[in-house]
Amino acid sequence: MKKAIIIDANSLIYRLYFAAEAMKIKATNIDVKRQTIKMLYSICFHLVWTQDYEYKIACFDSKEKLIRKDQLEAYKSNRKPMPLELVDSLPTIKEVFEQFGFLLLAKPGYEADDLIGSFVKLANMNDIKCDVYTSDKDLLQLINEQTTLHMFVKGISNIKSFNPSSFLEEFGFCSNLIPDFKALAGDSSDNYHGIAGIGTKTASTLLKTYSKGIDDIYLHLDEIKSSIKNKLIAGKNDCYLCKNIATIDQSLFLEQNINFLLALPIKKDELKKSIYSLNFQAFFKYFKNE
Secondary structure, X not given: OOEEEEEEHHHHHHHHHXXXXXXXXXXXXXXXXXXXXXXXXXXXXXXXXXXXXXXXXXXXXXXXXXXHHXXXXXXXXXXXXXXXXXXXXXXXHHHXXXXXXXXXXXXXXXXXXXXXXXXXXXXXXXXXXXXXXXXXXXXXXXXXXXXXEEEEEEOOOEEEEEOHHHHHHHHOOOHHHHHHHHHHHOEOXXXXXXXXXXXXXXXXXXXXXXXXXXXXXXXXXXHOOHHHHHHHHHOHHHHHHHHHHHOOOOOOOOXXXXXXXXXXXXXXXXXXXXXXHOOOHXXXXXXXXX
8 A cells, every 4th residue: 555644844843943942941052943954854864764655745834814714713813923933944944845755735725734634535535545743633633544643742752643443542532523522622722712611521521422523412402411501502603613613624635636746756965965064963874875
C-alpha cells in the first residue's frame, strides 16, 4: 500500500517557535528564529529521511479571511497575530519543507485542517495510507482504518498516535464524533461555546450513550434528565452551528488527480548546502555516506 505523510504546518511551526522561546528563558543566547529552523530540520529528518512516502504534504492556513467567519464572525477572533519573528521565518520554513520533497498546500479562505482533510479523503479513495502529524485535536475526526493521527503532546519529541481502536479506548466514542463533541462542549481556543452549561464531561457522556451524534441526542431528548434536556433545547441552534464550524471540509480535492500531488525527491545537495551554511552540526551525520 502506498503511503502519505501530511503535516499540519501551522500547528507544527507554532509549537517549534514557542519551544524555542521557552529555551531562551533558560539560555538567553538562544536565537529563536535559528532554533525554530533547526528544530524543523530535526523533525523532518526524523520523519522522512529513511521513510518511503509516495506523498508528502505540508498544509498552511490561509492568510485571507476564513470562510468560517462568514458563519461565525467571532471564530478565532481571540487569536493573537503570528509573531513577527515567525512571520519573517516563513520563507525559510517553506524552503526546508521543499528541500525534503514536501508539496506545500494553502487555499484562500481555508485552514490547514480543510486541506489536510481533503487530501486524506482523496488519498483514502485511492487506497493510500495516511500519517497525519499535528497538535490540533480537530483533526482527530479524520482517523479511520487508513489514517493514523500522530499528536504532538509535549514539544516535538512526545508524540501520541491514534487509530480508531486507540481513540475509542481513550475517549469512549468514535473519532468521527469530534464535531459533535465540540458542538456540545464548544472550543474556547477557537472562540465558540457550544451549548451553554454543557461541558466536556457531559458532552462525552452523551456521545457514549448516543453514538450517532447530536442528531441521535435530539431524537431521544425524553430519555435525558431535564436539567440537561432544557439546555439542549435552548442551545439547539448554537449546537448545529458549532458542529458545522467544527466539521473539516473534505471536498476540496475530489476532482483532483492524486498523481498531481506526488512527493518530490529530497533535494539532498540543496539540503546539504543549507545545513552546512547554517552550521547545524547535528545533521552532518545524515550525509556521511553521501
